[in-house]
Amino acid sequence: MKIAMLGSGFIARFYAESLHAQRRKDKVVMVYSRSEENARRFAKDYGLPHFKTDMEAAIGHPDVEVVLIALPNHLHEEAVMACAAAKKHVICTKPLGRTAKEAKRMLDAVEQAGIFAGYLEDLCYTPKFLKSMDSVKRGDIGRVLWTKSREAHPGPHSDWFWDKEKSGGGAIIDLGCHCVEIGRNFIGKHIKPLEVMCWADTQVHPIDAEDHAIGLVKYANGAIGQFEVSWTFRGGMDLRDEVMGTEGSIWLNSFLRTGFEMFTTGKGGDGYVAEKAESNTGWLFPVGDEAHELGYPHMFTDMFQALEENREPLETFYDGYVVNAILDAALTSAQSKKWEPVILEDWRGDAPGENTVEKKSYDADHYLVKEEVLPNGDKKLILKHKKTGAITQKTTLA
Numbered sequence: 001m002k003i004a005m006l007g008s009g010f011i012a013r014f015y016a017e018s019l020h021a022q023r024r025k026d027k028v029v030m031v032y033s034r035s036e037e038n039a040r041r042f043a044k045d046y047g048l049p050h051f052k053t054d055m056e057a058a059i060g061h062p063d064v065e066v067v068l069i070a071l072p073n074h075l076h077e078e079a080v081m082a083c084a085a086a087k088k089h090v091i092c093t094k095p096l097g098r099t100a101k102e103a104k105r106m107l108d109a110v111e112q113a114g115i116f117a118g119y120l121e122d123l124c125y126t127p128k129f130l131k132s133m134d135s136v137k138r139g140d141i142g143r144v145l146w147t148k149s150r151e152a153h154p155g156p157h158s159d160w161f162w163d164k165e166k167s168g169g170g171a172i173i174d175l176g177c178h179c180v181e182i183g184r185n186f187i188g189k190h191i192k193p194l195e196v197m198c199w200a201d202t203q204v205h206p207i208d209a210e211d212h213a214i215g216l217v218k219y220a221n222g223a224i225g226q227f228e229v230s231w232t233f234r235g236g237m238d239l240r241d242e243v244m245g246t247e248g249s250i251w252l253n254s255f256l257r258t259g260f261e262m263f264t265t266g267k268g269g270d271g272y273v274a275e276k277a278e279s280n281t282g283w284l285f286p287v288g289d290e291a292h293e294l295g296y297p298h299m300f301t302d303m304f305q306a307l308e309e310n311r312e313p314l315e316t317f318y319d320g321y322v323v324n325a326i327l328d329a330a331l332t333s334a335q336s337k338k339w340e341p342v343i344l345e346d347w348r349g350d351a352p353g354e355n356t357v358e359k360k361s362y363d364a365d366h367y368l369v370k371e372e373v374l375p376n377g378d379k380k381l382i383l384k385h386k387k388t389g390a391i392t393q394k395t396t397l398a
Helices: 010-023 036-046 055-060 073-086 100-113 127-138 171-187 296-309 317-336
Strands: 002-006 027-032 050-052 066-069 089-093 117-120 144-152 193-201 212-219 224-230 238-245 248-255 262-264 282-284 366-373 379-385 391-396
Touching: 002 010, 002 055, 010 027, 010 036, 010 296, 027 036, 027 055, 036 050, 050 055, 055 073, 066 073, 073 089, 073 100, 100 117, 100 317, 117 296, 117 317, 127 171, 127 238, 127 248, 144 171, 171 193, 171 212, 171 224, 171 238, 171 317, 193 317, 212 317
Parallel strands: 002 027, 002 066, 027 050, 066 089, 089 117, 144 224
Antiparallel strands: 144 238, 193 212, 212 224, 238 248, 262 282, 366 379, 379 391
């Protein structure tokens, strides 16, 4: 695929590094930037034949087959609408919109235009996440009851992130989009998110938006998705996920403490260590292949294969819309201090059903509550009578 990169900043360079690494066949051929100096430099760095400071000209160029949006949040809608008008396939960085209404307009536009549209949620493509999803789909951990996703670091790298109007919020819109979609995948995207309870505050930075938040998303099957996001964490970037099911659990550490540690006095100079690393001396936590660990190669492979195979990618504009709706509810809840409904004008999953607790029978009269082996080898059973509800225990001696 021949790609137009809209944007020339931090994430655009991460994407370009991934797309041009290890002899990949999909290549960036065009870059658009609002700054001619930045566009020229980006084109030189990646050997691109074209650069533009006119967005529509970049999108409409005859060499361009797919448009990759790596722009600040407040420019996503303008770029998507231009792609729809030009009938050019589009893939967009997270979050899709600043609000669900904005995301819905983009979703409607690409569907009406009949173009391919993919949502670049990289943390749903990390190798650890994909392998965990295989386990969940096989039923290895049973029915998922609870998920927790955490992303925390000292704060983003560009000024627009800190501007509430341009970004759409603070840590919730920036990091919560990752955590919410991770939880949706584990719980099941077909399960409807119903309501959100969220605490948020501005604890450190002199900004109008929140720099720290914790939230709970309640789903129609009774599962809970928990997110923890912060721009106040010191020491690097912390990415962790947990999943608890009726038959098992999963714990993931995707960044910061992943088994690669080193100590240096700093004699070697001011080299790059890892994204959001705060120091290049003392104990450091480098990352072997940062783009790979963050899921970019798998993400782009899925996107372009989906386009070639005329199928939906694993992450779609519709997913981005649902995420925005959940984040809208989180921001509302942070103000109201109450559970707030997730408002979805367009729900394409299962109709909410009754949440039923799985009951495992021990015998004709009892349910099995718990079974365990004690330190002395005795086996203890906790039972509940099916008619009376009485809780009893039964012990088998070793």
